[in-house]
Amino acid sequence: xxxxxxxxxxxxxxxxxxxxxxxxxxxxxxxxxxxxxxxxxxxxxxxxxxxxxxxxxxxxxxxxxxxxxxxxxxxxxxxxxxxxxxxxxxxxxxxxxxxxxxxxxxxxxxxxxxxxxxxxxxxxxxxxxxxxxxxxxxxxxxxxxxxxxxxxxxxxxxxxxxxxxxxxxxxxxxxxxxxxxxxxxxxxxxxxxxxxxxxxxxxxxx
Numbered sequence: 001x002x003x004x005x006x007x008x009x010x011x012x013x014x015x016x017x018x019x020x021x022x023x024x025x026x027x028x029x030x031x032x033x034x035x036x037x038x039x040x041x042x043x044x045x046x047x048x049x050x051x052x053x054x055x056x057x058x059x060x061x062x063x064x065x066x067x068x069x070x071x072x073x074x075x076x077x078x079x080x081x082x083x084x085x086x087x088x089x090x091x092x093x094x095x096x097x098x099x100x101x102x103x104x105x106x107x108x109x110x111x112x113x114x115x116x117x118x119x120x121x122x123x124x125x126x127x128x129x130x131x132x133x134x135x136x137x138x139x140x141x142x143x144x145x146x147x148x149x150x151x152x153x154x155x156x157x158x159x160x161x162x163x164x165x166x167x168x169x170x171x172x173x174x175x176x177x178x179x180x181x182x183x184x185x186x187x188x189x190x191x192x193x194x195x196x197x198x199x200x201x202x203x204x205x206x
Contacts, residue, residue: 037088037123039172040081041067044074044094044104045161063089063172074105075112082120089124089172093164096129096155098137110143117147124181126171127154128164133201141203151181151204159192159199166191167200 068077073094081087095102100109117125125144127133133141133154141154153171167188174184181204189197 038064038066038085039089039091040078040087041065041069041091042073042078042094042103043067043069044102046070063176071104074103075108076105078103078116082116087120087122089126090122091126091168092129092132093161093168094129096127096132096140098131098134098139101127101129101132101140110138110140113140114143114147117144117149122149124151125149125153126168127152128159128168130155130158141201145203149203149205151202153185154201154203156199156201163192 066081068074068081092101100107100112102108127140127144129140131139133139133152133156135156139154141152144152159167170191171184171188174187175181179187182202185200185202189200192200
């Protein structure tokens with residue numbers, strides 16, 4: 001009888017605790033929103049490596065990746081492609097400098113990118129062009145930022161084609177898993193093969 005009484009007392013105490021817990025509204029789980037959508041890659045120069053595996057890796061993140069390469073990577077080509085479909089990200093892998101970015105049909109200066117950003121609702125510009133954010137001069141990254149772009153990843157000095165592709169692939173993998181952009185950029189910097197990781201900069205409107 002004593003054991004039964006003790007067990008009943010424990011059950012009674014547990015019941016009281018459960019009722020007290022029910023008074024509190026449970027915390028809602030933090031919603032992680034992975035990035036979904038399309039990526040438009042612009043690669044005017046012939047690449048010294050096969051990008052098939054990199055594209056497959058990007059596709060596996062849940063992002064749809066399409067590219068304008070070589071003779072298709074022109075100012076008109078970009079405008080036509082953006083007019084046909086909606087893209088969340090534009091990725092630019094090209095030679096760059098203070099004068100702008102070298103597309104297949106010539107240099108696209110910062111003011112051209114300003115007009116482009118104002119006319120299209122792109123969430124993220126990944127500008128893997130050398131000197132696209134070179135300090136001390138008006139550059140493409142500044143132009144995109146001043147045009148109201150939500151976020152711009154750019155390069156202060158130089159980056160190789162292979163590092164650019166590895167960086168972009170890791171960046172999209174992280175974003176597709178719901179990692180915030182700033183953290184995703186930090187992760188992606190880790191795949192750069194040398195100290196050049198510090199050349200990659202992020203401008204983001206919070």
